Amino acid sequence: MNIVVTVKQVPDTWAEKKLDAADKTVDRKSVDSVMNEMDEYGVEEALKIKEAHGGEVTVVTMGPAKAAETIRKALSMGADKAVHLTDDLLHGSDALATSAALAKVISTLSPDIVITSSEASDARGGVIGALLAERLALPQLTQARKVTVDPAAGKVTIERLADNGYALVEASLPAVVAVVEKINQPRYPSFKGIMAAKKKPLTTLSAADAGLDAGAVGLAGATSTVVASEPAPPRSSGTIVKDEGDGGTKVAEFLAAQKLI
Amino acid sequence: MAEVLVLVEHADGEPKKVTAELLTLARSLGEAAAVFLGAPGTYAKAKEYLAQYGAARVYVVESEDVVGYVGAPAAEVLAKLVADASPAAVLVAATADSREIAARVAAKTDSGLIWDAVALTPDLVATQGIFGGSTIVTSKVVKGVPVVVVRPNSTAPEAAPVTPSEQTVDIAISDAAKGAKIVDRVVEAKSGRPDLTEAQVVVSGGRGLGAAEHFTLVEKLADTLGAAVGASRAATDAGWYPHQNQVGQTGKTVSPQLYIAVGISGAIQHRAGMQTSKTIVAINKDPEAPIFEFADYGLVGDLFNVVPQLIEAIEKRRAG
C-alpha cells in the first residue's frame, strides 16, 4: 500500500490565537506551533494500515519552513518519508488554493490511499478532505471513525459519522479518507523513532517545483479577502458561587433573573 | 433580482429550522431559491415549509443517486444550478455534510468559499467568529459566485408565504461522483429532544457524571428546560452518551441562548464548540476548573446535590 497522509502545523492548541495585523493571516510567529492534534490520528491510522497490509507512509505538508518540525514528528511516529511544500508565494492560501496545491503534490505520489483529518484547529474549515477528493477525482470517505482496508479486493470501507448514528460507506481504492478523533489512540514517538526520523528522506518543494502557477496560490490567488478583523467584546466576568446547600436554588434564581426560565 | 440558492437541510424530507433561517437570510440578499435534494417521495414533506418561508423557486432533485453517495452528487447538482441560474450566492448550513458539499461546489465553479458566517450583508460581506469566537472577521468573496456556509441560529426565521415555482432538475449524476457508496445507515441516536445545533437551551454532561446511568440526571434537567442534551468528549468516549451529542471542536458547534455544563472541566476543545452561547452556566465541584473562566454563572458544588435541587426549583417556579 502506498499511503499518503497530510499534516498541518498549527498554533499550539492552548495558545491565544491572533491574526497578523498587516495581512490578516494567522499570526504563526508569536506562538508555539504543533502538529494539528487531529492529524496525529491521521498519522496513526496511516501507520496502522501499513502495519496491517505493508507498504510505505509518505507525509505531505504545505507550510512555512518551521512546519518541518511537524514533519519530523510524523516521521518519528513511524512514517517513512515526507514532502514539504514551502514557498513564500503560498502564504495566505485559502482552502481552495491549499487543496489544489496539496492535490498536485499528492498526485505525483500515486497513492493507494490518502489520509487526512476532518479538521485543523486553527481555521476549522473541515473541508480539505472533501476538496482533495474533488481535486483528485477520488471517492470522498470523510468523517471516518473506523477504516477497513481490503487491498486484495481494492476496497476500503468506513464508518462515517452521521447525525443520528453512522453510515457504512464503501469505495474502491484509491480513495481519500478523512478521520475523526474517535478512530484510534495516536502513539507517542519513541526515542528510537526520533533518532530514526533524522535519517528519513525529506523532499522540499517550492511552488515552481510543484508546478504551481504563482497567480493561483497565496494571497494573490485568494478567492476571498478579509475586510476587517477585531477582537470580540470580552465576556464580562461571571459570578462564581460556592454551594452552601442551596446551590440548585441559586442557579434557578440566576436563570429567572436572566428571564431564561 | 438575482436568485440566492439555499441548500435545504432536511431529514427524510422534514426541513430543519436552519432552512427557514437560510431562506430568511436569502430574501435579504435577493430572490430565495431552495434546492431540495432527497430520496424519491421526500419533497412532498418539505413543500409547504419552503413556501411558508418564502422560497420563490424550488429546484427539486428526488433520486437515490443524490442520497446514496457521499458529497459528490449533491455538489454536481449545485454546480449545474450555479452555471444555469447564475445566482448571487449559494447558502448552505454549517453541518458536516453541507460544508463539504459547499467546498466542492466552490471548487467546481471556481468560486470563493466562506465558512461559519454568522451574518451576511446585502453586498455579501460575511461576518465570521474565528478562533472559537475570540476574533470577529468580516470577509468577502472576490471570485466567482460566493459560496457561504452559515451557522445555525444566526438569523431569526421569518415567515413570508409564497407560491413557489417548482422546477424538477433533470440531471444524470456522473459515474465519477458515485465513488463513495453508502451501503448502510445505522441509527444510534436518542431522539425526542430538540436538535442539538438548533436548540435554544443545551444541557451538557461530562466526566463528572461518573457513569452512563447518571446521564438521566442531565436528561431530566434538559427536559425540564425543553433543552437538547450535549456531552463532552470524555463522556462520549466512555460510551455514556452517543457521539452525535458531542459538543466541541470535533463535535457539534452550538450557540444557544443558554448552555449549562454539568461536570465538564471546560477544555479548549470543548470550549471551541460552545463559547458563543449567549449565557453559560457551569456546575463543577472544582473551583479551579477552566470552565469558570468563561461561565456567566458558576456554581462550585457537587452536581449530584445541585442538579436535583435545580430541577426542583425550576418546577416549583413553574407551578407558581
Ligand SMILES: Cc1cc2nc3c(=O)[nH]c(=O)nc-3n(C[C@H](O)[C@H](O)[C@H](O)COP(=O)(O)OP(=O)(O)OC[C@H]3O[C@@H](n4cnc5c(N)ncnc54)[C@H](O)[C@@H]3O)c2cc1C
Ligand atoms: C481563521 C481562519 C479562517 C479561514 N477562513 C477561510 C474561509 O472561510 N475560506 C477559505 O477558503 N479559507 C479560509 N481560511 C484559509 C484556510 O484555513 C487554509 O487554506 C487552510 O490551509 C485550509 O483550511 P483548514 O485549515 O480549515 O483545513 P481543514 O479542512 O480544517 O483541515 C483538514 C485537514 O486537511 C489537511 N490540511 C489542511 N491544510 C493543510 C496544509 N497546509 N498542509 C497539509 N495538510 C493540510 C490536514 O490534514 C488537516 O487536518 C481561513 C483561515 C483562518 C486562519
Ligand SMILES: Cc1cc2nc3c(=O)[nH]c(=O)nc-3n(C[C@H](O)[C@H](O)[C@H](O)COP(=O)(O)OP(=O)(O)OC[C@H]3O[C@@H](n4cnc5c(N)ncnc54)[C@H](O)[C@@H]3O)c2cc1C
Ligand atoms: C483532537 C481532539 C479533539 C477533541 N475534541 C473535543 C470535543 O469536540 N469536545 C470535547 O468536549 N472535548 C474534546 N476533546 C477532549 C478535551 O481535551 C477534554 O479531554 C474533554 O473535553 C474533557 O471532558 P470533561 O470536561 O467531561 O472531563 P474532565 O476534563 O475530566 O472534567 C470533568 C470535570 O467534572 C468535575 N466533576 C467531577 N465530579 C463532579 C461532581 N460530582 N460534581 C461536579 N463536578 C464534578 C471535575 O471537577 C472536572 O472539572 C478533544 C481532544 C482532542 C485531543
